[in-house]
Amino acid sequence: MHRPSLTELPAFKALSAHHAQARDWQMRALFAQQPSRFADLSLEAAGLLLDYSKNRVNPETMQLLVQLARESGLEAKRAAMFAGEKINATERRAVLHTALRLPRNASLVVDGQDVVPEVHAVLDRMKSFSERVRSGSWTGCTGEPVTDVVNIGIGGSDLGPEMACRALRTFAHPRLTMHFVSNVDGHDLDAVLSKVNPGTTLFIIASKTFTTRETMMNAQSARAWFLQKHDEAGLPRHFVAVSTNTEAVSAFGIDPDNMFPFWDWVGGRYSVWSAIGLPLVLAVGFDAFSEFLAGAHAMDAHFLGAPLERNMPVILGMLGVWYRNFFDSASVSIAPYHQDLSQFPAYLQQLEMESNGKRVTSGGAPVAVATCPVVWGDVGTNGQHAYFQLLHQGTDITPVDFIAALRPAHALAGHHAVLLANCFAQAEAFMQGKTADEVRAEMRAQNVAEDRIEALLPHRVFPGNRPSNMLLMDALNPATLGALIALYEHKTFVQGAVWDINSFDQWGVELGKVLAKNIEAELAGGPRPDRHDASTNALIERARAALSG
Numbered sequence: 001m002h003r004p005s006l007t008e009l010p011a012f013k014a015l016s017a018h019h020a021q022a023r024d025w026q027m028r029a030l031f032a033q034q035p036s037r038f039a040d041l042s043l044e045a046a047g048l049l050l051d052y053s054k055n056r057v058n059p060e061t062m063q064l065l066v067q068l069a070r071e072s073g074l075e076a077k078r079a080a081m082f083a084g085e086k087i088n089a090t091e092r093r094a095v096l097h098t099a100l101r102l103p104r105n106a107s108l109v110v111d112g113q114d115v116v117p118e119v120h121a122v123l124d125r126m127k128s129f130s131e132r133v134r135s136g137s138w139t140g141c142t143g144e145p146v147t148d149v150v151n152i153g154i155g156g157s158d159l160g161p162e163m164a165c166r167a168l169r170t171f172a173h174p175r176l177t178m179h180f181v182s183n184v185d186g187h188d189l190d191a192v193l194s195k196v197n198p199g200t201t202l203f204i205i206a207s208k209t210f211t212t213r214e215t216m217m218n219a220q221s222a223r224a225w226f227l228q229k230h231d232e233a234g235l236p237r238h239f240v241a242v243s244t245n246t247e248a249v250s251a252f253g254i255d256p257d258n259m260f261p262f263w264d265w266v267g268g269r270y271s272v273w274s275a276i277g278l279p280l281v282l283a284v285g286f287d288a289f290s291e292f293l294a295g296a297h298a299m300d301a302h303f304l305g306a307p308l309e310r311n312m313p314v315i316l317g318m319l320g321v322w323y324r325n326f327f328d329s330a331s332v333s334i335a336p337y338h339q340d341l342s343q344f345p346a347y348l349q350q351l352e353m354e355s356n357g358k359r360v361t362s363g364g365a366p367v368a369v370a371t372c373p374v375v376w377g378d379v380g381t382n383g384q385h386a387y388f389q390l391l392h393q394g395t396d397i398t399p400v401d402f403i404a405a406l407r408p409a410h411a412l413a414g415h416h417a418v419l420l421a422n423c424f425a426q427a428e429a430f431m432q433g434k435t436a437d438e439v440r441a442e443m444r445a446q447n448v449a450e451d452r453i454e455a456l457l458p459h460r461v462f463p464g465n466r467p468s469n470m471l472l473m474d475a476l477n478p479a480t481l482g483a484l485i486a487l488y489e490h491k492t493f494v495q496g497a498v499w500d501i502n503s504f505d506q507w508g509v510e511l512g513k514v515l516a517k518n519i520e521a522e523l524a525g526g527p528r529p530d531r532h533d534a535s536t537n538a539l540i541e542r543a544r545a546a547l548s549g
């Protein structure tokens, strides 16, 4: 699909001109002029409310942003993705995480084959396996039920299930403790192995390719650890695999009957909905996992069907484009006011930055504008006592996405109202700021001397006018979590479509992998390394000495 460079599109030019005025707008004034601003600039879908009224936009801005989405070919690209066209052109793959959440009675024919029955056949296997583990009828080699599940995987084979298991911890089976090991750093695996009992531990080796260095090394070490206590005959009760590579799974020694497959059209960072979600199914049960899929499917239906003007992923994505490309905001902060979403910023880091951290268009030309901002954040209220200072009074404008649930999943009196009060107050403070007159009045009321007031004034003024979105759900549950993740997946898609980049490959991770392999061989001994730069040679020398000593 060829299209003109982004900066040549009429809506982009119109937005550039529009921005020349918009950059001076004050949101305080926009709220004063438009009493219906909340009603006008908020919408609900799939159990989520998005309030985007605290942004530096007016109706014309929103109309131009939607026009830009249209001129970027978003609608055709969206249709191509949902239809299973090979939109990941550099890897010649379809991108069909949305097919993983289609109901059983749907149909989606790709390359002459309906993928929905295959998807549900694997779901059925995940269901029966999880029921056996949860009920205790699946026992370890000593005859005892499983108490601990260790997922060994990295990147897309780790971040999704780990984030989701934490998010839904209040729905989890009381007997099962979930662990996630990803890092090749042995401290990661060691910390888990030192806590669990081999006779009651189930390892899930999760790797799409089943060749990833970190995962294979951790899997081999876990196997060796198991074999120190039990014999080979016990392995099938304790090791299962999630992969697309049956041969490599068998070669590792895992029975293909204990392998849960998925397909090359599921990208790693979009794979929590596939068998990669097995830890989540074990933790919360198949019914809850089905609700998780249904929540995502509801967001898919909204993204496909709602007019662009009332389309949550489109609005979220285009507001991001507005700040990235017109205000030069280099980062975006994610602030979940929900402790159970503590891993959500890390999850989004991979989702957005691996997808849209690209510098060439799908046609291979340099992108004319800045692409993915840095995504970062942590739970509220913790962030307030750390880096929110920079968000309030630093020199950059960093848009913030607040995420909160109206109802808690705990019974501790009072906490939730304090949490929500802080969440809403921060968004209000970012928008309102505090003017010099307000600071003066406040300090005079406290009888502070005039010279002291003037000295402190610049430090105590908050510029305000800092944008944020508020995402609210009734409660964090499998369905709303599914919808939330799918919302950000589609937001990422929208931005990739506007920037005309391939959001589904990740060539940038390759170079370091290859170099690490070379250095690994050098660290293992052999001739002294002299083929690197002076710095790398010297570092390798030091490590060689330490490792051999």
Ligand code: G6Q
Pocket: 154, 155, 156, 157, 206, 207, 208, 209, 210, 211, 212, 215, 267, 268, 269, 270, 354, 506
């Ligand atoms: C995600 C990436 C990457 C991948 C890991 C693990 O989109 O491709 O994070 O998920 O490198 O790969 P395997 O599942 O093949 O081990």
